[in-house]
Amino acid sequence: MTNLALIVEDEAALRIIYEAVLSNLGFEVLQAADGEEAISLLEHFAPSIVFLDILLPKVDGSQVLDYIQSTPHLHHTATVVVTAHSRFEHIIRLESHDRFLLKPVRPLDIQAAARQVLAPY
Numbered sequence: 001m002t003n004l005a006l007i008v009e010d011e012a013a014l015r016i017i018y019e020a021v022l023s024n025l026g027f028e029v030l031q032a033a034d035g036e037e038a039i040s041l042l043e044h045f046a047p048s049i050v051f052l053d054i055l056l057p058k059v060d061g062s063q064v065l066d067y068i069q070s071t072p073h074l075h076h077t078a079t080v081v082v083t084a085h086s087r088f089e090h091i092i093r094l095e096s097h098d099r100f101l102l103k104p105v106r107p108l109d110i111q112a113a114a115r116q117v118l119a120p121y
Helices: 012-024 037-046 063-071 085-090 107-118
Strands: 004-008 028-032 049-053 077-081 099-102
Touching: 004 012, 004 037, 012 028, 012 107, 028 037, 028 099, 037 049, 049 063, 049 107, 063 077, 063 085, 077 107, 099 107
Parallel strands: 004 028, 004 049, 049 077, 077 099
Antiparallel strands: none
């Protein structure tokens, strides 16, 4: 498995924070500012981990998550869903190795989540 991460977040400042943390963990980082861009990247790449916001422009994060979970070449992609809305924790269906984080997240939260979801691999 490659050390490739995808950050799907519409706020540029947050993408910068995620990228800094994940780069320090040894990941090559791709970024998407909306769900449509994320799916386009996921058609061509199979990242080890995706940090996924739920409320996104164009295509929402739940549709991106469905794409990840239903696409064979993404079977081993771990997902960390990050949102400011706790109601999604009860709506979004995660695989057993995935994780749900509530915003605001600190760099240590990002680091810990990445290590936790990738531990089985």
